Amino acid sequence: MPMVKPRVAVLLAAYNGMRWIEQQLASIQAQHQVDVTIFISVDLSSDDTQAWCEGYARQHSNAQVLASPGRLGGAGRNFFRLFRDVDISPFDFIALSDQDDLWHPDKLQRATEYLLFSEPQAYSSNVTAFWPDGRRRLLDKAQPQVAWDHLFEAAGPGCTYVLAAPLASAFKVHLCAHWDAAQAITLHDWFIYAFARSHGYGWYIDSRPGLDYRQHPHNQVGANVGLKSLLQRLSRIRDGWWFGQVALISQLIGRPWAVLPGNGNLSRRTLLALFSYATQCRRRRRDQWMFRLACLLATFTAGYEG
Structure with a gap:
């Protein structure tokens, strides 16, 4: 009898992403040993990202594009919109995705296996930043956690985050209860990490990079180098x-x-x-x-x- 693969909802926030989003989606579709459903929210763009994604969803049964939200004005609000509007209840894990990275094929397998067989409810990892000129650099975020780090920094780039269903559901409830105030938060990954740590959810930061983190002039938050x-x-x-x-x-x-x-x-x-x-x-x-x-x-x- 074949083993049931973990069901993972990938929340992908897009904005003017035509140059990179096809490669990113291909790397998500290539994930090993997981059952992936992709939910895409496109902040109002000046290119064809919304229409292209709708066409992509018509050709891929495991992809859905949310109705256009109009102008949101930032990745944080776009991810909050995804948490609010996507029904995450059928899934075992929730993963966050930017539009322009390249996931390693075992990214989700490694994250979900760790979360299935250990106490933490959340996973993030190091990444390898890369630039158009060919430079590559490991971004190390896997130092030991300390008492209050969650109040002052994220657990690494949000595009590495994978949350177990109980944590994702609790965060969604909390977010919706504080919806208006949360719109002033710029960095969704920082808020998610702060919520998890402050509410007793364990978090594992993997030293092994799980994706190539694209650097370009339009990054909202890029590599701190x-x-x-x-x-x-x-x-x-x-x-x-x-x-x-x-x-x-x-x-x-x-x-x-x-x-x-x-x-x-x-x-x-x-x-x-x-x-x-x-x-x-x-x-x-x-x-x-x-x-x-x-x-x-x-x-x-x-x-x-x-």
Whole structure:
């Protein structure tokens, strides 16, 4: 008797994706030892992505394209729309997909096998970034998790996320209950990781890369490498965006850092306290030093009081 393959719903968020989406879909269809159904949501695009995807779905019985949502304005809102509108109840696992990567054939098999035979309810992995000029670089996100890292960073790129059904369903309920406020969250992968960790769901970060992570000028969030990337991130700290996202996510998951002063509010006093807790706020040593710098920049430039 053949073994029943895990049923995986792949939620794919697309926007102006005509250059890459066919290759991405081919890599999803080539997954080993899983039963895949692909759900595609296309943010209002200026190319033919919506029409092309609808044609693709007519030719592939395991692909569905959601009705056009109009202009959503970002990948985060597009993934939230997918969680809200797709019936995930028939599936064993939920995986997230960008439109422009290349999945390794065993990506979902490796993730689902790990989740089937271990305690964690969520899986993510390292990725190999690649550029049009042929450069390739491993992006290592698999450092040991620390007490509060989920409040300050994601578990790696969201395109590597695979969630077991109980966690995915719980997140969907929570998201829908906080729908309006969640629209201000830019990074869906950070929010999902924060929800999972803060609600007691174990999370495994695999050191083995499961996909090739395409880098191009239109990435909403790309590889964190190079001086340009560093300056962009420092700018977002100085203008208050990054810690604003920290505060919003903390509030929405109902788990403010109560051990720190200020009752979870981002005051100067809280930021200075966070400076001393850097090793519990980011996983990687280099990022812990950057976190200390972020706390100092926010303390003196972002207009926090108290």
